[in-house]
Structures are given as structure tokens and as C-alpha cells.
Amino acid sequence: MNTTHKTGNKTHSVVFTILLHILVVIFFLAGLRVYGQVNEPKIEFVLNPTYPHAYEFTSVTIRSFSFDTQSALFSWSINGKPASTGRGVKSASFTTGPLGSKTAVSVIIVPFEGMKIKKTIDVYASDLDILWTASSYTPPFYRGKSLPTRGSTVTFVASPFFESAQTGKETDFLFEWNVDGKEMRQQSGYGARVFSLNIGRNSNTEYRIQARVTNPATNATQTKSFSLPIYDPALLFYELHPLQGPLTGRAISDRRAIAPDSEIQVLAVPYYASQPPAALDFGWKVENTDIARGEKGERADVLTYHAEQGSRGQQIVSLSILNPFNILERIQESFRIYVE
Template identity: 30%
Template structure:
């Protein structure tokens, strides 16, 4: 009986221990709600975060001096084998007292106090050279600047949209009212012509419509009114602007020039020999053709150019027969045919005036004295 009581007591004691242990564990694992920070602590944390972002005095001085030092080169767009001068400058620190070291392609070239200028020479087209300058200021700030030398040139070729007759070996020249096309070709560039940005100018004024990426050809209308000259300039640059070049060309406009040629039925137009101030017809008939050199192609075909013929100072009649033994054909055009219906030789003074209805240029005049033979006798002895 006593043994049973002791067993009961031990079981109760164990149960109490287990209950106490379980309650202790539950108390430890119970989630504690977070405490809400006070406004004062939040303000202190915010001020501390801003204080951490404020640069020190030394950092401000270093950044200011470093930003004030610049490296320039002259010329900005050098060609191949051309002298280039580099200059380092600053508005905040005295570079005359600074230690300046110059490197080219990693090789030390010059070093010393106040060496603000360095001269070198570019290589061949397509070559790349890097110039670096290291500046140690009296404030103890170390600054490095770099520049790349990539010699590039631009070839400008132009063509005028003007008329020249067949077999003419010269260049078509621009005239009032004509379009001018200018082609830019980079020399010494590794990329294609279309991989550059082109900026076109005429007489110093930008031409936005002709400028842009890949626009290596510019069509420029109406530059030569009054026969003036025009200066066309193009600046090209790679997309990252590490390669740049500028080129300009001055082009002079001309007034259209007219020449007269004989047009024979069997031989055609005798382009090999222009008529001068006098001409002798091979018989009693002669066809004269006008060739307007350097006339705008549009003006030549759209009817804005008029041909006015005169005979001995008077206007050529609009009818075929003049009543004086001469017959004209194709009045008002670039061809005119003369016939001598008489038996005697005739000398006539033929004049021509070419003008533009759009007032693109002043009238261009030509005078020709023609000797026409008499009409040959027929088999029955009549004229």
C-alpha cells in the first residue's frame, strides 16, 4: 500500500514537471509584437542617412579640380601625317605649378612642371593613336585625360543636273535653276560610307533636309541664281563621334551658253564643229540647231525656255514663207531651216535669243551670218 502511494506521488510530480516545461516552451515560442519606433528615432535615422551621403571637403575639391581640367586638340579633325597640338587647361587650379606627364600609345613622351602643350603627328589614314595626359596638381589631385587620333579625310565630288550635247567631253556646270548633287566619300574610315552621320551646309547655313545618318549624297536645288558661287561644306562623324572630318568646296555657277550646229539630212548634226559667226550653206538649204550648254534639264524639257529667232534684225515670221524667197521651219524651237527659193545667192543675218520664262537667267544671244546658194536649175530650165 505504501508502495502504491509513493508511485502515485512520483507520477504526480513528473506530471507537474512536464506541465511546467511545456508552459515554459510555449512562453518562449510565443511571438512578440514589434515595437513602433518613435518619431524622434525616425528623424535621427533620416538625418544620419543624409549625413552619410554628404561628400567630404576633400572629395568636393578633387571632383571640382578634376572636372575643370580639359584636353583640347588643334586641329579637331586632322588629316593623315598632319601636325596636331594638344593643350591641357583649367580654370580652378594653377597648371603652371602642376606636374604634367604626356603619353602616346602608352609611351612616355614628355614630363615636367607646367608642360601644358604637347605636339605630335598623325599617322596614315586608318591608323589610331591615343594621347594621354596625367596631371598632378599642387592640391594633390591626380587627373588623367585621353584623346584618340584617327586621321580621316573626305572627298567631295559634285555633278550638275544640266544639259550638255552628245560627245561633249567636258563637265556639266551648274547654272541658275539647276540642281546640284554633291557626294561625300570618307577616306581612311574602316566602316562603310553609310555608317556615318553627315551634316551639310551651304554658305554656312545648315541644310537639315540633306543631313542625317548615312546621307552621303546631298541634292541642293537653286544655288546659283544670278550666277553666284556657293560653298558647300560637309561634316561627318561616327556614331560615337570618335572619328570626325570636315571638308568644303566652292563651286561657281555659270550662265547657260548656246552654240549653233549645222544639221545635214544625211550626216546628222555636225557636233564636231560648231558654227562661228559665219556659215556657208552647201546649197540653197541649211538647218541650224541650237545646243544650250549647261541649261537646267528640267527647264529644257518643261517649256520654260523660249527660242526667239530674228532675220536681219526683224522677227522671223510665224508663217512658213517670208515672201522674200526664204522659208523657215519649226519656228520658236531649237531648230530652224532656211531655204533660198531664188536663183541668186543670199546673205542673211540670223539672230537667236534664248530666255527663261521663270527669269532664271538673262537672255542669251547669238548672231550668225549665213550664205545661201541659189536654187539650182531644173531640167526644163525653170527655177
């Protein structure tokens, strides 16, 4: 009886000891795994430039405070091909491909004390175009672009170009607009590729515009910034031919000669005014005499000058244009008419 009891106790003790060792090993291995996860080195890729364009020389650098990068062994590869290897070689360089192409950059790191680490980053050659148009006035025959002036509105349109196998639509992209360092949150957001800026009446001489677009599907990002100068309106005079219309080949800059007993019509064009001519007040003068225009169906932007028979000499024709919606907007110019 006693022998059997002792044998049973011994068997139970052995089984208990084995189970205890198994549990210790399991917890030890689990602890190592958790320890390894918690202490996994933090590594950051730093691109220069941050958002490379097509066919642009680009460098990528490893940044980490988890191990000594100077003593670690680095082995770089670009698109699967070996690039550079050595201790402390924490940077690699390459030239991006065509717009939308991907460059796969991989690195294997062996710290002086630690486990081997492998990291990969995909670099896309992207771009961002920004087109803008101003609401300021230009005549129908003008082939140039309207310029931003005080009181006008400038509309910007951002067109991003990301990877060729682009996932997502522009409505899914995040557009962030910035003016003079200030975030335009009300006009930023997903799909907000159009942005409008009202130029104040007492605005600066220029604005600093920045757009940042991100494709959330791939985290590809592109940014562009530029200066937008603010211009003053320009007043030009053209001879208005009865058959050919405005002679736009050459503006009347300083003087215009006409013969006695003849007549000339002059068209005034307020380039880049914040309002069209029909909304502006035209104040014509010949010497110091006001010339009423715009009555009885007459065009306010056209002056008819008649030289009397036998007359000689010169007279100064001046024009002052006021904007009734912006009293600070005044455009003035003059020229001389020679009767000879």
C-alpha cells in the first residue's frame, strides 16, 4: 500500500515538473516574440526631393535612432538590381523614370548588434499642374490672358498626375490649398481640385499659392507652390475705323495727327479692369472741357473728335475711368491730337 502510494506521488510529480517546464518555455518564447515586436527598430525613409518628378535625380536616406547607422551594414537595390553596399552607407540615389512610373528601392540592414532588417519603399514619378484664370476684363480681340487685379477673382484648377496604373479618381484625392501660409480649409477636401481666390481692394502686390494633392490609395503626394502677382489695370486707346473696326495693330500711345475738317473715333479699352466697360463710368475730357458720352445710345467707351476746317494746333484728350463698385479703382490715361 505504501509503495504504491509513493509511486503514484512520484509519477504525478514528474508529470507536473514536465508541464511546468513546458509552460516556462512557452511563456519564454512568447516573451521573446513580444519583446522583439515592441523593440523592432523604427526606420524612416527620407526622400530628396520629397515629391520627385519624372526623370529627376532622387536620393533616399535611412533615418533611425534605434541603432547606430554609422556601424550598420547596408545593402541597397534599385528595382531588384544591386546598387551600393557598405557600412554606414545609409543613402542611395537613382533617377526616376517617366511620369507615373514606379521605382522600387529596397535595403537590407544588419546593425552591429541586432537582427537583420529589410525595408522597401516604392517611389512614383508624379507631377502637379495648376492652371488659373482671372475674371478681369479683356476685349474680344485680345489673345492674351486676363491678369489678376484688385477686386477680381482668380480661379485655380489642380491636375495631379500619379502612378500610371492609377487607383482611384480625382474625386477621391485629397486637395489642400494654402494662401500666404494660411490653410484654406473651407475650399480644401476630397475632390476639391478647383479653388477660387477673391483679390481684395487693398491686397498685397502678390500672393503665395500652394496646392498639395494626396492619393489615399497609395499615399502618393505631390505639391506645387508659386507666386501670383497682382497687376494694375491698363488703359489703351485704338482708332475705331468705320469699316474695319478697332485698328488693334497699334495703339495710340502719345499722339495722333489728323487733318483739318476731318473726324476720328477713339475706342478706350480698360484692360484687366475688375468690371466690364458697361459697368464703368467714363469721364472724357478735351483739354479741360468735359465731354458727355453714353447719352442717346452713344457708347461711353468711344470718343468722336472732329477737327474744324482751318484749325491748327494740338489738344490733350484725357480719360478717367471709375468703378462704381470699387471707389479705389481708377484708371487714367491721355494722349494728344495734332491738327495739321
